[in-house]
Amino acid sequence: xxxxxxxxxxxxxxxxxxxxxxxxxxxxxxxxxxxxxxxxxxxxxxxxxxxxxxxxxxxxxxxxxxxxxxxxxxxxxxxxxxxxxxxxxxxxxxxxxxxxxxxxxxxxxxxxxxxxxxxxxxxxxxxxxxxxxxxxxxxxxxxxxxxxxxxxxxxxxxxxxxxxxxxxxxxxxxxxxxxxxxxxxxxxxxxxxxxxxxxxxxxxxxxxxxxxxxxxxxxxxxxxxxxxxxxxxxxxxxxxxxxxxxxxxxxxxxxxxxxxxxxxxxxxxxxxxxxxxxxxxxxxxxxxxxxxxxxxxxxxxxxxxxxxxxxxxxxxxxxx
Amino acid sequence: xxxxxxxxxxxxxxxxxxxxxxxxxxxxxxxxxxxxxxxxxxxxxxxxxxxxxxxxxxxxxxxxxxxxxxxxxxxxxxxxxxxxxxxxxxxxxxxxxxxxxxxxxxxxxxxxxxxxxxxxxxxxxxxxxxxxxxxxxxxxxxxxxxxxxxxxxxxxxxxxxxxxxxxxxxxxxxxxxxxxxxxxxxxxxxxxxxxxxxxxxxxxxxxxxxxxxxxxxxxxxxxxxxxxxxxxxxxxxxxxxxxxxxxxxxxxxxxxx
Numbered sequence: 138x139x140x141x142x143x144x145x146x147x148x149x150x151x152x153x154x155x156x157x158x159x160x161x162x163x164x165x166x167x168x169x170x171x172x173x174x175x176x177x178x179x180x181x182x183x184x185x186x187x188x189x190x191x192x193x194x195x196x197x198x199x200x201x202x203x204x205x206x207x208x209x210x211x212x213x214x215x216x217x218x219x220x221x222x223x224x225x226x227x228x229x230x231x232x233x234x235x236x237x238x239x240x241x242x243x244x245x246x247x248x249x250x251x252x253x254x255x256x257x258x259x260x261x262x263x264x265x266x267x268x269x270x271x272x273x274x275x276x277x278x279x280x281x282x283x284x285x286x287x288x289x290x291x292x293x294x295x296x297x298x299x300x301x302x303x304x305x306x307x308x309x310x311x312x313x314x315x316x317x318x319x320x321x322x323x324x325x326x327x328x329x330x331x332x333x334x335x336x337x338x339x340x341x342x343x344x345x346x347x348x349x350x351x352x353x354x355x356x357x358x359x360x361x362x363x364x365x366x367x368x369x370x371x372x373x374x375x376x377x378x379x380x381x382x383x384x385x386x387x388x389x390x391x392x393x394x395x396x397x398x399x400x401x402x403x404x405x406x407x408x409x410x411x412x413x414x415x416x417x418x419x420x421x422x423x424x425x426x427x428x429x430x431x432x433x434x435x436x437x438x439x440x441x442x443x444x445x446x447x448x449x450x451x452x453x454x455x456x457x
Numbered sequence: 458x459x460x461x462x463x464x465x466x467x468x469x470x471x472x473x474x475x476x477x478x479x480x481x482x483x484x485x486x487x488x489x490x491x492x493x494x495x496x497x498x499x500x501x502x503x504x505x506x507x508x509x510x511x512x513x514x515x516x517x518x519x520x521x522x523x524x525x526x527x528x529x530x531x532x533x534x535x536x537x538x539x540x541x542x543x544x545x546x547x548x549x550x551x552x553x554x555x556x557x558x559x560x561x562x563x564x565x566x567x568x569x570x571x572x573x574x575x576x577x578x579x580x581x582x583x584x585x586x587x588x589x590x591x592x593x594x595x596x597x598x599x600x601x602x603x604x605x606x607x608x609x610x611x612x613x614x615x616x617x618x619x620x621x622x623x624x625x626x627x628x629x630x631x632x633x634x635x636x637x638x639x640x641x642x643x644x645x646x647x648x649x650x651x652x653x654x655x656x657x658x659x660x661x662x663x664x665x666x667x668x669x670x671x672x673x674x675x676x677x678x679x680x681x682x683x684x685x686x687x688x689x690x691x692x693x694x695x696x697x698x699x700x701x702x703x704x705x706x707x708x709x710x711x712x713x714x
Binding site for chain 2: 207208209212230231232234235237238239240241242243247248249250251264265267268269270271272273274275276277278279280286319320321322323324325326327328329340341365366367373374376377378379383384386389390391392393397398400419420421422426427428430432433434435436437438439440441445446449450452453454457
């Protein structure tokens with residue numbers, strides 16, 4: 138069985154939630170494996186020690202030029218230090234999406250993106266679960282990992298391994314990683330602009346998606362939100378179309394909200410959208426498509442056209 | 458600037474309910490409506506806007522069958538000057554690496570300063586751009602939602618978590634995968650598509666490109682409908698009845714103020 142590595146995403150000295158999820162995913166591949174965490178950054182000793190509680194071995198690459206995670210530099214470093222037949226796990230987040238596909242080419246390994254489940258290994262065949270078509274269907278996939286693999290794991294798909302009983306050791310691989318000249322240079326992170334409403338503080342959200350169809354129909358949702366005393370939020374396509382401001386977007390690339398009640402109106406429920414809803418709210422989903430993934434996570438589902446349903450609901454709320 | 462944009466013909470899943478075929482090894486494709494992958498429209502629009510500013514031309518390429526020609530014509534109607542169809546049985550059932558291998562052959566036939574792909578398509582993998590860049594040893598940035606042309610290089614913004622934007626400088630030639638929302642893709646009407654109906658689109662086979670088929674890394678065992686959690690309690694009845702029931706439920710859950 139090949140060696141398993143987990144790339145640890147981190148920010149401001151703190152490991153991302155995915156760090157301990159990857160430990161669980163690694164055990165699903167090989168319960169007996171001694172998994173190696175890879176921590177790349179500048180001044181990451183404390184983080185490496187944290188990770189040693191959860192991983193048998195921790196490889197540290199500590200350099201000023203990776204103080205910010207530049208995938209181009211890190212890809213070249215990993216291709217150099219990780220054995221070619223290793224299985225490398227990372228989160229399917231915006232960094233993993235930047236790093237993973239090219240790393241699989243550099244390592245000449247199969248690439249398994251956005252994996253949501255691992256069913257185990259039979260010989261050298263790893264059976265995994267992926268989703269296609271915006272989560273409407275899932276598929277079991279088989280991958281021969283005899284010559285290694287690069288696998289990106291969807292955040293939240295595996296429970297974090299909180300056992301902290303690995304008692305691992307940290308090894309410094311900085312010298313092995315060498316110097317990398319990058320043709321892509323990191324400049325800065327531009328923080329998202331604050332909007333007129335902070336939806337992260339809202340208790341009730343009326344959230345609209347593609348089902349709203351036309352810009353002028355936003356008013357119908359606004360009227361419902363006003364009647365309910367709720368704030369108006371939305372999914373990504375509404376912001377892409379510039380019908381509502383970015384600060385109202387719920388999802389991994391927008392805001393993370395923690396309301397008591399979340400009204401998903403004409404939202405199909407992509408994992409990026411669901412990733413922005415925390416705190417286990419009461420979710421009401423209204424969608425024309427009875428197979429929309431949102432119905433699997435909602436508490437109450439209604440198969441209807443939101444353009445018919447919302448005005449009716451607004452009337453009933455007003456007279457309630 | 459010479460820009461190549463890689464596009465894909467995909468089933469329109471926003472407008473269609475996807476069902477699994479009776480054999481369980483694919484989705485039911487007969488009644489599906491196909492169109493250009495949504496992300497690719499943003500990539501083509503961005504390429505056209507860059508060329509409008511700094512000059513050059515936009516070429517669109519797809520790997521597919523004869524039916525894929527329609528998506529090339531649609532993108533040419535937007536303003537792409539040239540189209541290239543890569544069609545060969547060797548690429549039937551190809552995964553991201555197979556597609557990237559074919560595209561590498563296309564890129565190496567001409568000189569491009571910038572190669573764009575959509576950030577992802579119907580399979581949600583988001584892999585072709587990154588693989589292509591690695592095969593060509595070119596710099597790469599994914600999920601790009603801003604491009605500014607500088608001298609010999611680009612200033613690009615990547616969409617990262619929390620609505621933040623990561624700004625980098627990247628040397629050309631390079632490969633970028635484009636995120637939705639970077640621009641507002643122009644509308645294409647039937648008349649626009651008719652205008653480009655007779656433009657010749659060269660077709661390349663695997664041997665024309667000097668590449669061969671790549672065995673897919675992932676073998677699909679079966680398709681199934683996912684079950685996450687218990688699923689919603691579905692309300693039944695007329696719109697009015699469901700709205701009434703929902704108001705009662707919302708009152709109980711503190712959803713009305």
